[in-house]
Amino acid sequence: MIALRHILSLIWTEQRRAMRRGLALSVLVTLFGVGLLALSGWFIVAAGIAGLAGMGATFDVFRPSAGVRFLAMARTAGRYGERLLTHDATLKALTSLRVRLLDGLSGAEFGLLSRLRGGQALNRLTLDVDALDGLAIRLVFPALAGVISALVALIALWWLVAPPIALWVVGAPVLGGLAVLGLSARAALPHSVRAETRQQDLRAGVIDHLRGRAVLAVSGRLPSARAALLDLDRDARSAAMAQSRIEWRAAAILQAVTAVALSGTLLICARHVASGRIGAAQAALALFATLSLAELSAGLLRGAVELGRMRDAARRVVPLLAATAPPPAPPARPGAGVQATSLSVAAQPGLAPLIADLDLHVRPGETVAITGASGRGKTALLNTLAGLVPPSAGLVRIGGRLGYLTQRPALIAGSVRDTLALAAPQAGDATLRQVLDLCALDVALDRQLGEGGSGLSGGQARRLAMARVLIRRPDVLLLDEPTEGLDRAAAARMMAGMRRWLPDAAVLIAAHRDLDLAAADRTLRL
Numbered sequence: 001m002i003a004l005r006h007i008l009s010l011i012w013t014e015q016r017r018a019m020r021r022g023l024a025l026s027v028l029v030t031l032f033g034v035g036l037l038a039l040s041g042w043f044i045v046a047a048g049i050a051g052l053a054g055m056g057a058t059f060d061v062f063r064p065s066a067g068v069r070f071l072a073m074a075r076t077a078g079r080y081g082e083r084l085l086t087h088d089a090t091l092k093a094l095t096s097l098r099v100r101l102l103d104g105l106s107g108a109e110f111g112l113l114s115r116l117r118g119g120q121a122l123n124r125l126t127l128d129v130d131a132l133d134g135l136a137i138r139l140v141f142p143a144l145a146g147v148i149s150a151l152v153a154l155i156a157l158w159w160l161v162a163p164p165i166a167l168w169v170v171g172a173p174v175l176g177g178l179a180v181l182g183l184s185a186r187a188a189l190p191h192s193v194r195a196e197t198r199q200q201d202l203r204a205g206v207i208d209h210l211r212g213r214a215v216l217a218v219s220g221r222l223p224s225a226r227a228a229l230l231d232l233d234r235d236a237r238s239a240a241m242a243q244s245r246i247e248w249r250a251a252a253i254l255q256a257v258t259a260v261a262l263s264g265t266l267l268i269c270a271r272h273v274a275s276g277r278i279g280a281a282q283a284a285l286a287l288f289a290t291l292s293l294a295e296l297s298a299g300l301l302r303g304a305v306e307l308g309r310m311r312d313a314a315r316r317v318v319p320l321l322a323a324t325a326p327p328p329a330p331p332a333r334p335g336a337g338v339q340a341t342s343l344s345v346a347a348q349p350g351l352a353p354l355i356a357d358l359d360l361h362v363r364p365g366e367t368v369a370i371t372g373a374s375g376r377g378k379t380a381l382l383n384t385l386a387g388l389v390p391p392s393a394g395l396v397r398i399g400g401r402l403g404y405l406t407q408r409p410a411l412i413a414g415s416v417r418d419t420l421a422l423a424a425p426q427a428g429d430a431t432l433r434q435v436l437d438l439c440a441l442d443v444a445l446d447r448q449l450g451e452g453g454s455g456l457s458g459g460q461a462r463r464l465a466m467a468r469v470l471i472r473r474p475d476v477l478l479l480d481e482p483t484e485g486l487d488r489a490a491a492a493r494m495m496a497g498m499r500r501w502l503p504d505a506a507v508l509i510a511a512h513r514d515l516d517l518a519a520a521d522r523t524l525r526l
Contacts, residue, residue: 138303177297336399337506343394372526400475411453438497
């Protein structure tokens with residue numbers, strides 16, 4: 001529940017003014033509803049008694065009927081305003097929450113980001129934030145409005161009718177409703193969590209299935225993948241139906257609680273009327289107030305059965321909001337290349353070091369190749385030098401702007417120009433074409449790419465990613481197997497073009513191929 005309180009605090013902080021007005025309107029609407037039903041019941045009974053007693057001509061029908069009309073109109077207008085304010089404020093707050101969440105993730109440490117697969121992570125985060133939209137609207141605001149309205153009704157009935165009747169009229173439906181809501185929330189907790197989890201898995205599975213249809217068909221796994229999706233769908237619908245059954249049963253039990261509360265109110269009021277302590281119109285006021293107060297629990301039922309869904313979503317979202325990147329390394333003077341002193345490197349923070357006590361200096365204009373067996377720490381070293389993973393020990397200094405071509409660079413949907421513009425928004429077409437030519441990539445700037453850069457071969461995608469790094473003219477360039485997937489001619493042309501474009505850059509290459517080693521001035525073997 002701590003995570004839910006944190007999310008609610010963020011929503012309230014983001015839209016404090018609108019939330020206050022929405023809460024005030026929510027309380028007023030609830031009070032208007034209680035007052036409308038109670039006043040209507042009292043008015044009908046009092047008018048009937050006056051007619052039977054022959055006092056109909058002198059009975060004041062104008063002020064009660066005006067009160068009924070006022071409460072009805074005010075309740076309708078207030079409900080509209082309350083929905084407008086609270087929904088608008090909640091949606092704006094959740095929009096801001098999404099921005100803060102993605103901002104936090106963009107600055108998170110590399111270990112966290114490397115565990116998040118892009119599509120699945122985005123799908124989960126989107127649905128988690130969506131799950132929180134009912135926290136204020138369906139749960140907190142109706143609960144606060146109900147508590148305040150119940151207290152006001154207790155005071156009014158204590159004064160207008162009788163204290164014992166006031167205690168029963170307020171206590172029976174409110175306490176009974178709270179008991180039903182609490183038990184329902186507890187019973188629905190595992191089902192709401194399972195339904196949400198399966199819905200997220202299903203959504204991600206459908207996307208992956210559609211993306212990988214061709215591969216699944218070629219490998220003969222299309223029927224089994226489809227069957228797995230259908231199993232997920234059945235499981236998700238089963239969990240949703242179990243949650244709905246709990247909600248239906250709770251609604252039926254709330255009706256029974258209302259019936260018991262009404263029966264008790266009728267019995268107590270009958271005794272008070274028989275003893276002359278209250279009139280029949282006052283008894284009618286109490287009866288209809290019981291009915292209206294019983295409706296407070298019904299308005300909270302949906303929020304109660306979805307509490308598990310919101311709780312788990314908040315538990316996943318809140319830690320990501322606090323994600324922070326490691327502190328930046330102390331800068332070296334511009335043009336100093338790459339300097340590492342007594343450096344120890346691990347693949348992820350907390351793991352055993354792969355490299356220990358390394359001293360390294362790559363000077364401007366120099367190219368150094370890192371070699372070694374697979375798993376020896378070449379990529380881990382580049383990640384540490386790039387500041388993605390903090391060093392286990394030692395110090396790293398980078399002189400000037402850094403460029404890093406990773407093993408699996410990500411491309412975007414859109415044109416080739418759009419991809420390069422991410423790195424150099426102000427670069428003209430002539431510069432873009434020049435960099436593409438240096439990377440031995442003969443494609444039009446307006447060529448459209450699909451999601452993840454689909455539409456290019458593996459080698460073309462690698463060269464486009466290289467062009468995106470080079471166009472920033474970094475002072476320090478880290479390359480992780482830059483010629484992987486390229487033929488010898490294209491690889492040699494790209495590496496030669498890289499050095500012509502960046503003659504003074506300090507270049508460090510994690511190398512497997514002879515072509516990469518040939519481009520180096522010296523080699524560091526791990």
